[in-house]
Amino acid sequence: MSKKELLDGNQAAAWAVKLANVQSFPCFPITPQTEIIETIAKWKADGKLKNLVFNELESEHSVISAALGSQMTGARTFTATSSQGIMLMHEILPIISGTRMPLVMVNVSRALSAPITLWPDHNDFLAMRDAGWIMFCCETNQEVLDTIIMAYKIAENKKVMLPVLINMDGFIHSYTRTEVEIPDQKKVSKFLMKTKQKNRLDVKKPMTLGGAVLEEEYIKYRSQLHSAHLEAINVIKNVQKKWKDKFKRRYYVVEEYGMKNAKAALVIMGSYSTIAKSAVDNLKSKGINVGIVRLRLIRPFPSDEIRSALGHVNEIGVFDQNLSPGLGGILYSEVKACLKKNKNVSSFIGGLGGKPVSEKDFEEIFKTLLREKKEMRKWVM
Amino acid sequence: MGNVKNNLKEIKTIKEIPEEELVTGGTFACGGCNAIYGTRLTLKALGKNTIMVNTSGCMTLTAIYPFTPYKVPWVHNAIENGASTASGILMGLKALKKDKNTNIVVYAGDGATYDIGLQALSGMVSRNEKIIYICYNNGTFGNTGFQKSAATPYGANTTTTPPGKKSEIGNIFKRKNIVKMMHINGAAYSATASTSHPVDYINKLRRAAKSGGPAFIDLLCPCIPGWGIEESQGSRIGEKLVESGMWPLYEINKKGEFILTHKPKMIPVKEAMKNQKRFQHLDSKQIKEIQKIINTEWEKIKKGGIWTTEFY
Numbered sequence: 202m203s204k205k206e207l208l209d210g211n212q213a214a215a216w217a218v219k220l221a222n223v224q225s226f227p228c229f230p231i232t233p234q235t236e237i238i239e240t241i242a243k244w245k246a247d248g249k250l251k252n253l254v255f256n257e258l259e260s261e262h263s264v265i266s267a268a269l270g271s272q273m274t275g276a277r278t279f280t281a282t283s284s285q286g287i288m289l290m291h292e293i294l295p296i297i298s299g300t301r302m303p304l305v306m307v308n309v310s311r312a313l314s315a316p317i318t319l320w321p322d323h324n325d326f327l328a329m330r331d332a333g334w335i336m337f338c339c340e341t342n343q344e345v346l347d348t349i350i351m352a353y354k355i356a357e358n359k360k361v362m363l364p365v366l367i368n369m370d371g372f373i374h375s376y377t378r379t380e381v382e383i384p385d386q387k388k389v390s391k392f393l394m395k396t397k398q399k400n401r402l403d404v405k406k407p408m409t410l411g412g413a414v415l416e417e418e419y420i421k422y423r424s425q426l427h428s429a430h431l432e433a434i435n436v437i438k439n440v441q442k443k444w445k446d447k448f449k450r451r452y453y454v455v456e457e458y459g460m461k462n463a464k465a466a467l468v469i470m471g472s473y474s475t476i477a478k479s480a481v482d483n484l485k486s487k488g489i490n491v492g493i494v495r496l497r498l499i500r501p502f503p504s505d506e507i508r509s510a511l512g513h514v515n516e517i518g519v520f521d522q523n524l525s526p527g528l529g530g531i532l533y534s535e536v537k538a539c540l541k542k543n544k545n546v547s548s549f550i551g552g553l554g555g556k557p558v559s560e561k562d563f564e565e566i567f568k569t570l571l572r573e574k575k576e577m578r579k580w581v582m
Numbered sequence: 583m584g585n586v587k588n589n590l591k592e593i594k595t596i597k598e599i600p601e602e603e604l605v606t607g608g609t610f611a612c613g614g615c616n617a618i619y620g621t622r623l624t625l626k627a628l629g630k631n632t633i634m635v636n637t638s639g640c641m642t643l644t645a646i647y648p649f650t651p652y653k654v655p656w657v658h659n660a661i662e663n664g665a666s667t668a669s670g671i672l673m674g675l676k677a678l679k680k681d682k683n684t685n686i687v688v689y690a691g692d693g694a695t696y697d698i699g700l701q702a703l704s705g706m707v708s709r710n711e712k713i714i715y716i717c718y719n720n721g722t723f724g725n726t727g728f729q730k731s732a733a734t735p736y737g738a739n740t741t742t743t744p745p746g747k748k749s750e751i752g753n754i755f756k757r758k759n760i761v762k763m764m765h766i767n768g769a770a771y772s773a774t775a776s777t778s779h780p781v782d783y784i785n786k787l788r789r790a791a792k793s794g795g796p797a798f799i800d801l802l803c804p805c806i807p808g809w810g811i812e813e814s815q816g817s818r819i820g821e822k823l824v825e826s827g828m829w830p831l832y833e834i835n836k837k838g839e840f841i842l843t844h845k846p847k848m849i850p851v852k853e854a855m856k857n858q859k860r861f862q863h864l865d866s867k868q869i870k871e872i873q874k875i876i877n878t879e880w881e882k883i884k885k886g887g888i889w890t891t892e893f894y
Contacts (some may be wrong), residue, residue, distance in 0.1 A: 224677035227670055254677045256669065259705035263666035266659055266702070270670025273657060276677040278670075296659060402655040402671060402685055404631045410647035411636075411658035524708070 203388075208381040209243055210374030211236035213342040214281060214307050216381075217242065217349035220389040221305075224276040225254045227267040231286040232319055234309040235372035265290040265297070265306075272302040273410055277353065280304075283371060284311035284325045291329065297364045298333025298426060301400060304358030304364040305334065305349060306334075310471070311371040320555020321371035323471060323523040327499070327531050333426050335365040335433055338448040338470040340456075342379045344497075345369045347450060350384075353393055354440045361428075361433045362400075372555065373472040386449050392447055408440040410524040430501040437498060454498035455506040463492035465516040465570040466506070467563070468536050470496040473522060473552055473579075480563035491567040496532065504539035505532060515544050516570040520563075520581075522552040529578060545574060551581030589629060590788040593781055599624045606616055606651040609644040614813035616777045616803040616820065617641055617718045618651075620688055623780050624716060625654060627787035631687040633657070633671055634883040637664040637694035640725040641718070662698040664688040665706035668713045681712070688715045692722040692733035698760050707767040707796040714790045714797045717760070720805035728808040735828070736893075737872055738860045746865040752863060757893055761800050765834040770795030773833035773843075774894075776802040778820030781844050782831055793836065802829050810859020819858060826854035827876045830883065832894050840888045851876055 208216065214237045218226065218409075219220060228238040238257070245255045258264050258497045261282055269517045272278040285309050297304055308329075312322045326338065335355065345367065352365035369375060400410060416423065437454060445451040458474075459481045460466060469477050474495045484491050494510045496503070511517055517540070521530025528534060533548040540546060549566055562581050569577070587801045593599065604625035613620040613796060617640055618817060625632060632654050636642055638661035638753070644651055651726045657669040668688045675681035695717040722740050723729040729742040739745055743753040764772040770793035775783040783801065790797030802823065811819055823829040823845040828831055828851055831844040851873045855861035864872075888894065 225670075225673045227673060254673045256673055256709070258666060258669060259701060259708075263663065263702045263705055264664035266663035267670030267673060269659055270657070270667040270672075271674035271677070272670075272672055274674025274678060274680075276674035278674070292660060293663070340598055402633050402674075404633065404655060405655055407655045409645045409650035409656045410650055412647055412650060413643055413658075414647045432817060463608070523856070 203382055203385045205382050206341055207378040208340045208371040209376050209378045210238070210345050211309070211376070212240055213346040213381050214349060214369070215240035215244070216274055216383050218279050219250060219347045220355050220384060220386055220391060221350050221393055222277065223253060225271040225278040227256050227258055227264045227271060227280055229261050229264045229282070229286065231261070231283045231396045233311060233375040234281050234283040234286070234307070236375065237307065261286040261289040262293070267295040268295050268304055268306070269293060269300070269302060272304045273300070273402050275401040275403070277395060278304050279306070279308040281309065283309040284313060287329060287379070288313065288465055292334070294329055294334060296334035296411065299422065301362040302364060303353070303362055303398070305352045305356055306364065306366050306370045307345070307349065308373045309371050310368050317370065318554045322553045322555065323368070323374060326366070326368040327367040327523050328573055329366060330500060330531070333363070334500065335363050335430070335437070336368070337365065338499055339367045339374070339497070340472060340474045340495060342374055343450070343478050344452070345374060346381055346383070347444065347452065350389055350393065351440050351444055354537055355433065355437055357396065358436050361429055361436050363429055363433060368471070370472040388447060392443070402498045422484060428494065434503065435497070435500045449486040452497065454503045455510050456495040456497055457510050458495065459495040459508060460492035463490050463514055464565055465491045465518070466494055466511055466514045467491070467518045467520055467566060468494045468496065468532065469520040470499070470532065471522060473520070473558055476558060476560055477520070479566065480560045483560060484564055484567055489567070489571070502535060507536060507539055509545070511540060516574060517544055517546045518549050518566055518570050519546065520549045520551065520566070524553060545576050547579070549579050549581055556582060590791050592785045592788060596781055599780060599784060602626070604630065604653045606653070608649065609651050610646065611640065611644055612806045614806045614816045616805070616816040617720065618644060620706070620718050620803050623777065623783055624687060624689060624787060627784040628685045628687060628791060630654060631683055632687055632748055635659070635664050635668045635671065635686065635688045637661050637690040637699060639691040639694060641689060643725070645866040646870065661694045662753055662890070663702050664690040664694060665713070665715060668712055668715070669706050669709065672711050672713060686713045688713060690715070690717055691724065692717055692719040692721060693731040696732035696760055706769055707764055707769050707798070710768065710795050712795055714787065717798070717800045718803045719800055720803050720808055722805065722808050724805050724808050736875070737864055737868060739863055740860070750863070751868060759892070760893065761798065761834065761894070762889065764798040765838065768796070769798050770836045771797040771833065772799070772803070774800045774831055776820045776824050776831060777804070777828055778817040778824060779831060779844060786833060786843070789833070795836070808860070811857055815857060822849065822854040825849045826851045827880050828854055832888070842883070843887070848880070856858050
């Protein structure tokens with residue numbers, strides 16, 4: 202039976218690991234992710250995770266290398282990290298997508314050093330955008346739990362065979378409890394029936410993995426990786442639909458909030474979307490019709506869905522909780538590139554290193570978009 | 583193939599080495615390459631129930647798509663993570679309950695072991711994981727064109743330690759004491775070996791497999807282009823290095839017992855260094871200095887003082 206509990210994002214992730222019948226969990230502590238590994242370690246010690254092999258290694262680099270080794274045996278593998286940790290892992294991430302291993306990892310976002318800080322923004326997560334992984338960015342603790350389970354269904358699909366990275370925001374998700382529905386174990390197990398991984402290390406069926414290629418072959422592998430991403434978007438939509446049928450919660454690769462007849466829209470991702478949605482409600486109650494387009498899927502990049510969500514709107518803002526120094530907001534350049542040129546697309550950078558952005562701030566962004574009717578680049582600070 | 587029981591019996595002569603090849607010909611390895619010869623010996627000793635982990639280097643380029651010489655599961659990840667990749671494979675096999683009858687062997691170069699991969703190796707050993715780690719040691723970063731590693735012998739000419747007017751000796755650093763280090767780290771078995779002494783190496787591999795814990799073997803592999811030697815002379819030169827006392831063959835078991843597995847004839851180091859281009863710049867005074875170091879080290883070994891030697 203499903204049950205409802207007050208869980209923070211880290212606990213929600215730990216529950217998902219348990220529900221997904223993960224077999225192997227190499228890990229290393231880093232704030233604000235540590236509670237995930239502590240929770241699993243305690244459950245393991247209490248005998249609640251008999252089929253999980255748990256191992257704390259000596260660095261994130263070793264963790265992600267071990268995660269690849271483990272996944273290559275065909276065992277369902279999970280790990281989690283954050284910030285400097287994912288930066289240390291970076292070298293191995295394209296090897297995991299390149300060898301087409303269906304690993305699932307959570308990133309608990311935290312701004313990058315220097316200056317060193319503990320609070321969140323999305324530069325750690327988005328620094329991985331070219332690593333070849335499927336990338337989800339969550340808004341709620343419930344979404345974290347649900348997405349981890351769905352991620353295995355997506356990653357292990359024969360048409361996909363790609364690793365999945367799921368982001369939650371440090372502190373705002375990781376240490377804040379909200380009501381989360383924990384689905385029924387039997388139903389999840391049935392939803393996630395495991396098939397035997399074809400590309401695996403097995404002494405009964407010897408295979409060479411991670412071998413070299415010459416210059417004629419490399420580009421073919423890369424183009425296949427890209428095709429798998431493009432194919433994955435349909436698989437993702439399908440899995441999200443099945444999730445709704447079985448567990449009653451509906452997810453979209455791009456979520457539209459209050460977009461019907463909206464005169465201005467803000468594109469955003471992560472936990473700050475919730476605050477922005479409140480701002481939308483406040484403005485609508487005053488007769489100002491604006492909406493939110495929340496990016497839940499970052500890779501494969503849902504260009505068509507973004508175009509369709511914003512088709513009728515001309516005043517568009519993109520809120521970036523990240524910065525590519527010397528360029529600007531990362532989502533801004535990606536979103537702008539997929540829209541028609543006749544729209545005003547403005548950039549708003551804020552929330553770096555956990556700087557609060559209030560409902561009032563978001564209301565001001567919408568008012569600016571409606572008033573100025575031109576392209577702008579602004580900081581919210 | 584089935585679940586063949588691992589044959590880990592020790593052998594006495596070269597005739598007892600299994601004939602079956604688990605590494606085929608046809609690779610891009612140099613003529614006379616001792617590293618690829620080492621993979622053959624390794625898999626002959628351990629058999630089919632073995633997963634081999636490679637680190638980036640010359641041996642990575644033995645499997646170029648669509649060709650592979652390996653008849654056992656083989657994986658390349660990156661350069662510094664042979665040990666941690668193996669740790670993960672062990673986790674996966676444990677989860678699938680396949681770990682009991684499978685050997686996991688890492689076959690990594692000395693740069694990938696002494697230098698960039700040392701942290702992962704130390705972690706693997708400290709976690710007491712049942713993995714055999716072989717360092718195929720040619721004393722240089724071979725695949726990138728012969729740069730100094732922490733395994734490069736004192737006095738060797740590499741492309742980053744070239745002898746010149748102001749620095750005549752070549753490499754001024756001593757080789758890292760990695761076998762002793764691995765024992766102190768907690769290895770169940772640690773040893774040196776040489777491709778020139780295949781019976782000794784095969785027995786050590788089988789002892790490593792039987793040790794039940796983390797095992798480390800530092801395998802001397804003469805490098806044809808790196809050392810500037812004749813294609814046919816790899817094993818001969820390895821033999822001379824062993825017989826001169828420059829590469830002692832020994833093992834340290836879990837209890838810390840040091841066992842010399844081959845008594846060298848102690849031929850002059852000059853004789854061992856003779857046909858190697860990497861030592862050609864050394865004058866007789868410098869060779870004498872190296873001879874003196876070797877003599878001092880062996881005096882210590884003879885008196886049971888392996889723990890105070892600096893090179894071994």
